[in-house]
Amino acid sequence: MKFRYYLNRNKSKSIAMDRLKVLLISDRVDCNPDMMEMLKKDLTRVISKYLEIDADAVNVQIRKTSLKDKGTYQAKICANAPIKSVSNAVTLKP
Amino acid sequence: MSEVIVVTSGKGGVGKTTTTANIGTGLAKLGKKVALIDTDIGLRNLDVVMGLENRIVYHLVDVIEGNCRLKQALIRDKRYPGLFVLPSAQTRDKSAVNPAQMTELTQQLRDCFDYIILDCPAGIEQGFQNAVAGADRALVVTTPEVSAIRDADRIIGLLEAKGMSRCDLIVNRIRMDMVMRGDMMSMDDVVDILAINLIGIIPDDERIVISTNQGEPVAGDDSKVGQAFMNICCRIMGKDVPFMDLAVKRRFFMRFTGLLKKQREVRS
Numbered sequence: 001m002k003f004r005y006y007l008n009r010n011k012s013k014s015i016a017m018d019r020l021k022v023l024l025i026s027d028r029v030d031c032n033p034d035m036m037e038m039l040k041k042d043l044t045r046v047i048s049k050y051l052e053i054d055a056d057a058v059n060v061q062i063r064k065t066s067l068k069d070k071g072t073y074q075a076k077i078c079a080n081a082p083i084k085s086v087s088n089a090v091t092l093k094p
Numbered sequence: 095m096s097e098v099i100v101v102t103s104g105k106g107g108v109g110k111t112t113t114t115a116n117i118g119t120g121l122a123k124l125g126k127k128v129a130l131i132d133t134d135i136g137l138r139n140l141d142v143v144m145g146l147e148n149r150i151v152y153h154l155v156d157v158i159e160g161n162c163r164l165k166q167a168l169i170r171d172k173r174y175p176g177l178f179v180l181p182s183a184q185t186r187d188k189s190a191v192n193p194a195q196m197t198e199l200t201q202q203l204r205d206c207f208d209y210i211i212l213d214c215p216a217g218i219e220q221g222f223q224n225a226v227a228g229a230d231r232a233l234v235v236t237t238p239e240v241s242a243i244r245d246a247d248r249i250i251g252l253l254e255a256k257g258m259s260r261c262d263l264i265v266n267r268i269r270m271d272m273v274m275r276g277d278m279m280s281m282d283d284v285v286d287i288l289a290i291n292l293i294g295i296i297p298d299d300e301r302i303v304i305s306t307n308q309g310e311p312v313a314g315d316d317s318k319v320g321q322a323f324m325n326i327c328c329r330i331m332g333k334d335v336p337f338m339d340l341a342v343k344r345r346f347f348m349r350f351t352g353l354l355k356k357q358r359e360v361r362s
């Protein structure tokens with residue numbers, strides 16, 4: 001039982017790395033939490049037009065990804081929006 | 095050709111002064127003429143770390159205000175030829191000096207020294223602005239902790255905004271046993287997050303505490319920390335030195351006792 005604790009324990013290093021990546025990007029982009037909240041609301045509204053999503057579970061983050069070929073870094077927005085039901089999805093007509 | 099280097103970090107207590115003292119000593123041991131300037135006005139510490147606190151007559155603000163000549167204020171470290179320290183004032187505050195005056199001071203020193211190393215105060219206010227003003231390049235010191243890395247990132251942003259041509263990273267106080275356990279960010283992780291050139295890694299070692307107690311920098315002695323500082327000095331001089339292997343080899347029985355200790359910690 002104790003051994004399982006060690007195996008499953010989330011390494012504190014990866015927690016620190018994940019937190020820092022999010023933190024530094026918002027520091028660099030210099031956007032305040034209010035703006036992020038507004039962005040989240042707008043995104044939710046737009047996606048809801050087409051799919052039924054769980055509005056409470058939408059998660060929007062700014063992350064930093066390394067462009068391996070160029071050796072530089074780029075900020076990108078990651079949005080997670082769990083879809084509630086696919087059946088209700090609107091079929092778009094061309 | 096002389097170079098003005100500022101040692102900075104943003105966060106306090108990550109080892110700026112210790113790094114400055116050791117890099118200065120290391121470069122002097124390598125035969126360079128080095129001037130160390132403590133720019134932390136009001137909270138001077140470089141002199142104690144170097145063990146020269148009893149020899150201060152004039153200080154930085156005296157030089158700036160013209161109360162003495164620059165040569166009079168520079169303390170010669172008798173242990174190493176070519177190593178000089180310019181202490182800061184203890185009874186004044188950061189506003190006693192402005193960036194233009196600091197730039198002029200470093201310009202004067204360029205004539206007689208190979209390296210001029212500025213020990214920057216913590217923070218991003220006037221003290222930082224003063225220290226950075228005359229510098230050609232920066233060494234950003236950080237530890238593998240969230241708070242120190244965040245501040246280092248901020249400092250790197252400010253240095254880039256000021257047009258600092260070269261910024262290099264020193265990861266201080268790394269504990270290899272914790273890195274291997276997955277409880278501390280490795281130097282690769284820190285470099286990955288901060289995205290600047292790594293110039294050195296320094297292991298956490300109690301010898302540093304002993305050396306500051308004695309007022310004698312460790313650079314150049316046979317310990318791993320001493321060697322790590324020496325490697326940084328070589329890289330500053332433009333030599334290509336491979337990063338040292340800090341991995342701790344745990345013997346079979348040590349591994350066993352470590353496991354027992356862990357079990358006890360969980361139970362208690």
